[in-house]
Amino acid sequence: MALIATLADGLGTDCVPFLNEAVERCWNSDHLRSISMAVAHFPTDAAFGLLLARMDNKHIRPALQEAMQRCPARALRLLAEAGLKDGKNAPAARQLLNTHVTLNSTLLPQLLSQLDAKAAELVRSLDGARERVAEASPQALPPLLASPPWTRKRTPRKPQVLSGLQPDDTRRLEWREGEREQWAGHPSGGWEYPPTTDWDQEARKILKGNYGLWQTTRLFKQGPVEVLTPWLETWRPEDLWGGQESFTPVVAKYGMAALPLVLKVAAANPAHLTPLLMPFLDLGAARLMADGLIRLKSVQTTARSWFARHGIAAGLMLVPDALGQPGPARKAAEQALRLVASTEGADAVLAAVAAEHGGQAAEIVAEALAVDPLEQALPTRIPALPSWVQPAVLPQILLTSGEALPDEAVRHVLTMLALSRPGDPYPGLTVVSEACRADSLAAFAWALFEEWRQAAMPAKESWILQTLGPWGNDETVRRLTPILRDWPGQGAHHRAVEGLNVLAEIGSDAALMHLHGIAQRAKFKALKVRAQEKISEVAEGLGLTGEQLSDRLVPDLGLDPDGTTVVDYGTRRFTVGFDEQLRPFVLDADGKRRKDLPAPGAKDDQELAPAERKRFMALKKDVRTVASDQIRRLEAAMVTQRSWTAAEFRELFVQHPLVWHLARRLVWLADVDGTATSFRVAEDRSFADVNDDAFTLADDATVRLAHPLHLGDTLPEWSELFADYEILQPFAQLGRPVLRLTREEETANRLHRFEGCKVPVGRLLGLTKRGWERGVPHDAGIERWFSKRLAEGRHLVIALDEGIAVGVVDMFPDQTFETVWLDTEPCDYWSSRHYPLRFGDLDPLTASELLADLEAATAQ
Incomplete structure (x- = not known):
């Protein structure tokens, strides 16, 4: 190792291919660390690139940091290049670049002159390149941050003992x-x-x-x-x-x-x-x-x-x-x-x-x-901070007065965070939250989280993930959600579950909306179940059911009551509206529709316009999340015939500035004393019947979404009315196929018409968005069945051949439906068992939807 380091400068690039092969062939972590540290001594772009391409490997990371220190200019240039690319390492490269810029701030003017325009622009946009805020004096700090209790001698408490008490043996x-x-x-x-x-x-x-x-x-x-x-x-x-x-x-x-x-x-x-x-x-x-x-x-x-x-x-x-x-x-x-x-x-x-x-x-x-x-709350031993947690490379924490915490006070804050446990923060953090600006705490927590990820998420410092809970904001939610969705696939299920607790602790509408989204659509079943449990806990605390909470989690995203928002560039103003899929569209001041919001120009307000465009981009992301969830939920509500009171319908659908875009493109049923009347929501939020006459929704009515089976003879009239008004629906409602069982199938337990069909595994997995579930893995990690819950104790089950391989779903690209039957619970099919359930017991709506799913899956 020492010899390689000594000769590195003379060997130049000739040995880089050899070292690259050596890194690929390393058989244990010690060898990998030694070889990569040798690479760090080669003063070439190729050597640095070799390490940079493997920055996600925790055994190579120290060598990369060594190379960054040895040649700051090369590191700045190559990290900026990597950060500008669209590859998987770009976010990590930008994080490392920010740290590098912070640590080399005195050299920054000289280093910037060596970069091209795009790289220099990226560097200047980083937090580390910004001018540091003046630090507060010790006298201006809360006493806790100037002299926390672990820096003073503690007085032990002598507990009183009271013997003879009998514990309560209630069970x-x-x-x-x-x-x-x-x-x-x-x-x-x-x-x-x-x-x-x-x-x-x-x-x-x-x-x-x-x-x-x-x-x-x-x-x-x-x-x-x-x-x-x-x-x-x-x-x-x-x-x-x-x-x-x-x-x-x-x-x-x-x-x-x-x-x-x-x-x-x-x-x-x-x-x-x-x-x-x-x-x-x-x-x-x-x-x-x-x-x-x-x-x-x-x-x-x-x-x-x-x-x-x-x-x-x-x-x-x-x-x-x-x-x-x-x-x-x-x-x-x-x-x-x-x-x-x-x-x-x-x-x-x-x-x-x-x-x-x-x-x-x-x-x-x-x-x-x-x-x-x-x-x-202090333990016997105060935890030591890891070497990679450095206040100097993290965003400054700003007091409400505008001054920044000194590095020593930041270390005290980090110690408080390390003393905290999930759901049990160190009490002193309340003082920090009250004394400091919320936005700076959120930025600090996220940067600390990214440093932890860069360090390969050591379990000892998992308190860093929990920091996002009390200090995170909606931007934290948007960044964290895709990460924790992916963690189970990376062998980090436990981390993902902790992430669910973080979303619940943030507790904003956006956080609960994303938590609910994971509960409904996560591709990893265990994570999905834990998210459902967490949503149930939150709902119970509010005295609601899970579905009622979901209704109330739809954020209004700051939209005006009419469901639009104005983007103001100073010299230009644009109106943003939404179509039947909640996709945003942009209108000029003269009402002309544009494909997208234009970039700010030289004549626009140079502070207002970029901020407004950033708000629009965040709005697009949030609406995209809301749209897929709400459309799916409304379609599921139609299939399950979920209902709302008239007051709930008005509040949650008609008056909501975003959801009403969907509500006015659907046909609803009002039930009063067993009589159902169909109606729609007009553009002025009034109600109209199939004849387009005014309709009065009774206060004691219950409201549900109409299924074509319930519209009877009025179905063609509704279809014609929507066509006349050019109303596009968010999902198939009026044009939804209505399918029926044959007489033989009504008396049977199996659907023979689908047995023997071959279905691409991707199409089969697509049914999970419609309430279907994969089976429990058995021998060799194979899921042998696929099922859908139709009612309590009633499931449609499909026995698969070869079955779905966990983690390698394309191992068997085509699945054959061996047996399709009704059962009390999802399981294997046994010909020796007695199966009492019959398809004729299903209501027509359930049967129609089930047949539609199966026909769509098996279509050639």
């Missing part, structure tokens, strides 16, 4: 609305036991024979509760792989009888199985959650949700531990009580403690709650 189940049904409906797959099964004998065979988790949970799910409960209470499985999916239907079916099992498996695998305890209020569960709150990062989010769900009752269970001998159990219980007090109120908690355990217990708990949170 009960608290299900949320629809939660138990959701857990019960979790697919287990496989065949069903015959009615003649001897369940005691089968349980003895399965449990004594050490069968796998899948076979055992299938036994408990299908067998009678009264026979299998004693077996469940003594079952202690060792194989816990896939446990959450396997255990949830068992918990739903057996309730409290499943608690001993759940406590055992949650303790054995807390990171994955603690969520099984969510509906249980129990001392053992409380202790597990409290322990996870302070000890296990993987459990903290679940634990906080559990205590929020069970409130003061959960806290009371831990009072004896909180007043016991000092140790881990007391520390965990005290922290849990502080958490409950933060949401329920300290006075309410203390009153409950006094009523349950007496005044002395309440006094000791009050003392624990009154500990200075800034000192109480």
Whole structure:
């Protein structure tokens, strides 16, 4: 290594191909680091380019940084070139360029003269090239940022012990609305036991024979509760792989009888199985959650949700531990009580403690709650900041007075962030948020996040991702969402789940809109499910259902009441409107339609025009997200016949400045006392019937979207009216095909007309946008079926040949529909099973939509 470094200057470019091959052939990380560091000593563009092309490799990154320091001019030029390209490394190159510019600010005038015009323009636009804001004096800082508690000697607190208290041994189940049904409906797959099964004998065979988790949970799910409960209470499985999916239907079916099992498996695998305890209020569960709150990062989010769900009752269970001998159990219980007090109120908690355990217990708990949170939250060892976190390369944090925090104060802020836990920020961060400008905190948090990504997202510094929660804004949401959508495909599912918590914590309309979008359309099923759970938590906190929350998450994006906005360039003004797909269009001052908003010109206001164009570009991105989601949701609402009250319809559809563009291009039904009348929303937001006469929507009416099946003889008239007005619909409604089952199919369980059809796998996966779901992976990671939920306990299932390979969906480019049938849950087809469901039991609308999906998929 030393010899290569010494000879590098003399060898020149001749050895770069050799070193490139050496990098490609490296067989371990140590060799890769050594070879790449040798490359860093070659003073050539080719050598630097070799490292730059592999900047996403954490073992090569130190060598790239070494090369940047050795030749700042070359680094500036080549990083700018990479940042101007459209390749996958461009964002990372711009991030590195910004850091490089910041660290070499004194050389910047000299370095800029060596760049071409485009590269120089890029460099000047970076945060690192801007003039630094003057730093505030120590006297102008909040005391916390000048002298935080970890820089001072701490006074230990001697806890009071109150022995003899008996813990509350209450045990009960608290299900949320629809939660138990959701857990019960979790697919287990496989065949069903015959009615003649001897369940005691089968349980003895399965449990004594050490069968796998899948076979055992299938036994408990299908067998009678009264026979299998004693077996469940003594079952202690060792194989816990896939446990959450396997255990949830068992918990739903057996309730409290499943608690001993759940406590055992949650303790054995807390990171994955603690969520099984969510509906249980129990001392053992409380202790597990409290322990996870302070000890296990993987459990903290679940634990906080559990205590929020069970409130003061959960806290009371831990009072004896909180007043016991000092140790881990007391520390965990005290922290849990502080958490409950933060949401329920300290006075309410203390009153409950006094009523349950007496005044002395309440006094000791009050003392624990009154500990200075800034000192109480400090661990024994203050975390050290990584070397790659440098205040000098991050955007300045600005005080509300306009001055910037000094580097030392920024390090204190970073330490507070490192002390924070998911959902439990260090209390001093509130002081920072109040003293500093929100926009500068958002920019600082995002730059810090990008530095973490550049460092290969080390787990030890995952607190950086959480920083985006309290300080992020809508721009953060727009940047973060595509990243966390992709993380599961990069082996970072856990990071993606943490990202969902960040979106929920930001909590703006835009953040919840994107969170809902992930819950509906994420291509990774596990991430999609967790997003749905997070949306449900948010909805419950607001007293809404998930769908009701989704209705209210559509942002107005600052549009005028008529659904337009004006872009003002100073000398020119443009009106932005939206078509039937919510695609924006631009009108000149004279009403002439343009393809796009023009770039600012020399005569336009040089400050106002660029800002307005930037606003327009952000608006386009946001509307694109809203459009795909709302069109899909409205079509799904038509298929499921979801309804709204008249007041909700007016507020959420007619008066909304964006959604009304879609609402006025559809036909609606008003139901009053069992009578349905079709109507539309006119351009002036009034209502009209099929004869184009004024229609009055009754206050007690319920409103839903019309399906062609419901329009009967008026369907041709509505189609003609929309054609006359040249109204284009956002999705097929009036022109939607209406299909029907044959008489033979109505009495059958299978749709033979589609069996044997070959379908391209891409077309099949396209049906997931219409509510279809991929099957559970089995042998060799193959998904053997494809299904759609039609109603509770009713699914249309397609057995596939060869099946879809997880992670390599094009391994089998064509899928053959082996069997198409109705079942109570998605699973394999077994010819020996009895299938009682019949297609004739489906309502005509469901049958028509199902047939339309299958015909579209199998069309030649």
